[in-house]
Amino acid sequence: MTTKPMREAMPQCAAWVDALRDVFGPEYITEQIRIGLEEGTCWFAEGGHYIGRPGQPERDAQRAADEHHFTLDQIATGGANG
Numbered sequence: 001m002t003t004k005p006m007r008e009a010m011p012q013c014a015a016w017v018d019a020l021r022d023v024f025g026p027e028y029i030t031e032q033i034r035i036g037l038e039e040g041t042c043w044f045a046e047g048g049h050y051i052g053r054p055g056q057p058e059r060d061a062q063r064a065a066d067e068h069h070f071t072l073d074q075i076a077t078g079g080a081n082g
Contacts, residue, residue, distance in 0.1 A: 010046040019076045 007014040021029045036042020036052070043052030 006049065006051060009049045010044060010051075013044040013046045013051075016072055016075075019072050023075055023078060 017029065017033070033042055040053055043050065043054055045051075045054075
């Protein structure tokens with residue numbers, strides 16, 4: 001059995017990704033994460049562990065103003081689709 005140490009070190013991030021995969025499909029989410037990590041638009045941080053690289057504050061502030069934000073519960077129940 002293969003261990004996934006970052007999954008163990010970052011359980012909330014792993015749960016969030018799992019919820020996204022349940023709603024939108026594992027292939028789609030895995031591809032979006034891969035693209036985001038390559039482009040620097042996706043990163044994860046939890047408990048002092050990091051995957052990817054943080055974005056640019058000015059860009060991210062504008063993006064946050066324009067985006068919808070969802071909780072894990074909304075994603076897991078499909079409430080993020082509507």
